[in-house]
Amino acid sequence: MRSAPIVAVLLLRATPLVAQSDLPPAPYADTQIADPAKEAEAKALMETLRCLVCQGQSIADSDADMAGDMRALVRSRIAAGESADEVRAWLVERYGEWVSYEPPVSPLTWPLWAAPLALVILGLFLARGRFKRRRR
Missing domain, CATH: 1.20.5 (Single alpha-helices involved in coiled-coils or other helix-helix interfaces)
Known part of the structure; x- marks a missing residue:
């Protein structure tokens, strides 16, 4: 019976370690697009999108895995030829108005x-x- 509180404390302290992802970062998460104009467009869009994990940072500034995935998504869609408005509309449709720092x-x-x-x-x-x- 004495070991139950110790085990509980150890499990609570180990939880953040389990939450760490072993997956490699998404492509384009930290790699820029080769075309400087498209990279500038993607960067400008990323500055206006809220990180869903950090909530107080844009996805351009956040180190969270989710923000890296969102950066990769923005860059890959911009590189594929979509406009920043189309990418924003898709993200708002998927995550809601809260994802944007510029609500309509x-x-x-x-x-x-x-x-x-x-x-x-x-x-x-x-x-x-x-x-x-x-x-x-």
Whole structure:
């Protein structure tokens, strides 16, 4: 019975080791496209796509395996002749709007676009009231 907590702790500590992938990185994950124009297009697109694992980084900056797979996918599709908009649309269709750092304006996202403007207007209104009181 005494060994059960020790085994549990050892299993919890070993979990990250099991989560590591033994697979090699995807082709194009860290290899650039030979055509500089297509590589620039792919890089620009990768900067605007969110890593699904890290969430706070773009797939261009992330070291996660999933981000490497997404970089490889973007580069292979761009190298095959697809446009950045087509690749973005495919990724959004597959992973949802959340994958993009540039959500479109829709009834679902309009509060995201309107909130900064509303906060600036509210701030100006409050500042105006504050300055009027000081003049008296």
